Amino acid sequence: MNDAHLHMVVNHFPIIGTIFGLGILIGGIFFKNSVIKNVAYVLFVVAAIFSAVSMATGEGAEEIAEKLPSVTHHIIHEHEEMAEKLAIVLYALGLVSLIGLYLNFKNHAKANLISYLAVLIAVVGVFLGKQTGTTGGEIRHTEIRENASQAIDAPQNDNEHEKEGDDN
Secondary structure (H helix, E strand, O other): OOHHHHHHHHOHHHHHHHHHHHHHHHHHHHHOOHHHHHHHHHHHHHHHHHHHHHHHHHHHHHHHHOOOOOOOHHHHHHHHHHHHHHHHHHHHHHHHHHHHHHHHHOOOOOHHHHHHHHHHHHHHHHHHHHHHHHHHHHHHOHHHOOOHHHHHHOOOOHHHHHHHHHHO
């Protein structure tokens, strides 16, 4: 298994884990249930860990992907920039989640405040996760690139023009 393969295996959990964690945390807040909140916090910590692994394998994946046809440095760089922003947010969310776990176990008065802070950070994480996932997908899935419909509509070579001229 090379870095590109490993990167593709681990890079989904930071995004999906944050989405699930956000939903679970909102449920924990709504039901005023610390156990449910703790489940969300653990998901956020695991998402932060997977984010670190994803960042660690990203450079190796880049070395492999940049040699592939239709993969430009710009596309990889855009994904890398988004991934760095997401990683920072998820590291912060993981830290806040550890604090939330500790405060919940101690039945501290500030535990609810931390859960609302975690929701805010997680919302930012979900937004950046969507952006990161999309830019990562665009590396090999040319059909989801912004200019994909223009590429489909454009003639591929001069032979297509000649064929169109023959029909008239």
